[in-house]
Amino acid sequence: xxxxxxxxxxxxxxxxxxxxxxxxxxxxxxxxxxxxxxxxxxxxxxxxxxxxxxxxxxxxxxxxxxxxxxxxxxxxxxxxxxxxxxxxxxxxxxxxxxxxxxxxxxxxxxxxxxxxxxxxxxxxxxxxxxxxxxxxxxxxxxxxxxxxxxxxxxxxxxxxxxxxxxxxxxxxxxxxxxxxxxxxxxxxxxxxxxxxxxxxxxxxxxxxxxxxxxxxxxxxxxxxxxxxxxxxxxxxxxxxxxxxxxxxxxxx
Amino acid sequence: xxxxxxxxxxxxxxxxxxxxxxxxxxxxxxxxxxxxxxxxxxxxxxxxxxxxxxxxxxxxxxxxxxxxxxxxxxxxxxxxxxxxxxxxxxxxxxxxxxxxxxxxxxxxxxxxxxxxxxxxxxxxxxxxxxxxxxxxxxxxxxxxxxxxxxxxxxxxxxxxxxxxxxxxxxxxxxxxxxxxxxxxxxxxxxxxxxxxxxxxxxxxxxxxxx
Numbered sequence: 001x002x003x004x005x006x007x008x009x010x011x012x013x014x015x016x017x018x019x020x021x022x023x024x025x026x027x028x029x030x031x032x033x034x035x036x037x038x039x040x041x042x043x044x045x046x047x048x049x050x051x052x053x054x055x056x057x058x059x060x061x062x063x064x065x066x067x068x069x070x071x072x073x074x075x076x077x078x079x080x081x082x083x084x085x086x087x088x089x090x091x092x093x094x095x096x097x098x099x100x101x102x103x104x105x106x107x108x109x110x111x112x113x114x115x116x117x118x119x120x121x122x123x124x125x126x127x128x129x130x131x132x133x134x135x136x137x138x139x140x141x142x143x144x145x146x147x148x149x150x151x152x153x154x155x156x157x158x159x160x161x162x163x164x165x166x167x168x169x170x171x172x173x174x175x176x177x178x179x180x181x182x183x184x185x186x187x188x189x190x191x192x193x194x195x196x197x198x199x200x201x202x203x204x205x206x207x208x209x210x211x212x213x214x215x216x217x218x219x220x221x222x223x224x225x226x227x228x229x230x231x232x233x234x235x236x237x238x239x240x241x242x243x244x245x246x247x248x249x250x251x252x
Numbered sequence: 253x254x255x256x257x258x259x260x261x262x263x264x265x266x267x268x269x270x271x272x273x274x275x276x277x278x279x280x281x282x283x284x285x286x287x288x289x290x291x292x293x294x295x296x297x298x299x300x301x302x303x304x305x306x307x308x309x310x311x312x313x314x315x316x317x318x319x320x321x322x323x324x325x326x327x328x329x330x331x332x333x334x335x336x337x338x339x340x341x342x343x344x345x346x347x348x349x350x351x352x353x354x355x356x357x358x359x360x361x362x363x364x365x366x367x368x369x370x371x372x373x374x375x376x377x378x379x380x381x382x383x384x385x386x387x388x389x390x391x392x393x394x395x396x397x398x399x400x401x402x403x404x405x406x407x408x409x410x411x412x413x414x415x416x417x418x419x420x421x422x423x424x425x426x427x428x429x430x431x432x433x434x435x436x437x438x439x440x441x442x443x444x445x446x447x448x449x450x451x452x453x454x455x456x457x458x459x460x461x462x
Contacts, residue, residue, distance in 0.1 A: 080370060083369075
């Protein structure tokens with residue numbers, strides 16, 4: 001028997017309480033260990049898709065399956081501790097130190113203190129924040145890039161098999177962003193998580209993604225490997241590729 | 253004035269004690285009721301109008317009238333200090349409920365969302381995220397309420413509940429400023445002390461951030 005996909009959407013629709021359809025008939029599966037990029041303009045439904053996975057939003061219709069188990073059969077709290085989450089606004093707890101922020105999920109899971117400390121040290125090293133220098137600091141004593149690293153450390157701490165990332169590098173300056181993208185790509189080669197990564201940046205999608213799911217006004221336009229994406233004649237893809245090429249020409 | 257205070261030291265102390273007791277008990281009750289009510293409003297926003305509106309109306313009733321209005325109540329009306337405590341508590345409720353509500357709803361939405369997404373239960377979010385982050389604002393509400401309460405408690409003497417208002421009303425009827433001040437000055441000192449103390453608590457609670 002083959003492994004079920006890590007995440008599967010079957011004909012999922014999401015409506016707001018005001019009956020506005022934000023996401024329509026989405027069918028998509030994410031394989032174990034791949035990075036799937038959700039690419040699209042704002043309002044295309046990328047973030048909605050992400051929040052449906054960890055139950056921050058509930059699908060109005062259709063079926064979402066995580067690790068072969070329907071979402072509604074999961075205990076929501078258990079599911080969320082099984083899924084790391086990193087967002088653009090970071091959402092660090094301002095009254096917690098870097099260490100306590102990173103330790104959040106393992107602590108919720110009642111890890112023994114020694115294992116917890118060792119893991120937090122490890123994960124802070126992993127994201128490039130040596131604990132002896134950073135562990136005792138508060139979020140307001142960090143730069144934007146450092147905060148984002150803490151957000152990533154927090155998402156990784158309990159070693160969840162699935163990672164959801166919502167434009168985690170979006171608010172950073174270009175230099176820090178590229179550095180973090182590179183580090184993240186290297187990290188992923190080691191960690192081999194299943195990652196769903198929301199972005200509106202074609203370059204980022206091409207750099208990080210194993211596959212790119214293109215979204216447009218609440219619908220999936222198609223899923224492409226990065227190479228196919230660049231060569232696709234799909235009318236939905238074209239503007240992105242053209243924008244990307246135009247960017248490249250500036251540098252040539 | 254100071255001569256009067258020194259010659260009536262015992263009485264000044266006793267009335268100060270009564271005053272502290274009136275304010276202390278009503279504030280404890282107001283906190284015990286106001287903070288949970290404020291939390292409830294963040295969970296059930298549709299009660300917001302009723303609760304905030306209701307406590308707002310209480311604020312508009314002149315204090316002397318409120319003391320009088322409560323007189324016919326059973327058990328409570330039997331003793332002046334019970335009545336005074338009830339009235340003072342009602343006045344203290346609004347700033348406490350309001351600040352609890354505002355403090356919690358003022359928590360940065362991404363922080364709350366991250367907390368939920370990390371698999372914190374609603375109770376864990378309340379105790380570990382919302383209340384600690386709102387604590388500065390909640391204490392600010394308690395601070396305002398306490399200062400109001402110390403001042404209003406002087407009116408309680410009008411219904412015979414004691415406290416430093418005794419001196420003020422006595423001084424008014426005797427047309428003797430020394431007696432008025434023997435009540436007013438300790439009350440003012442008490443209000444300033446409470447303000448400073450709670451201000452310190454507020455700073456301690458928010459010192460690590462922003």
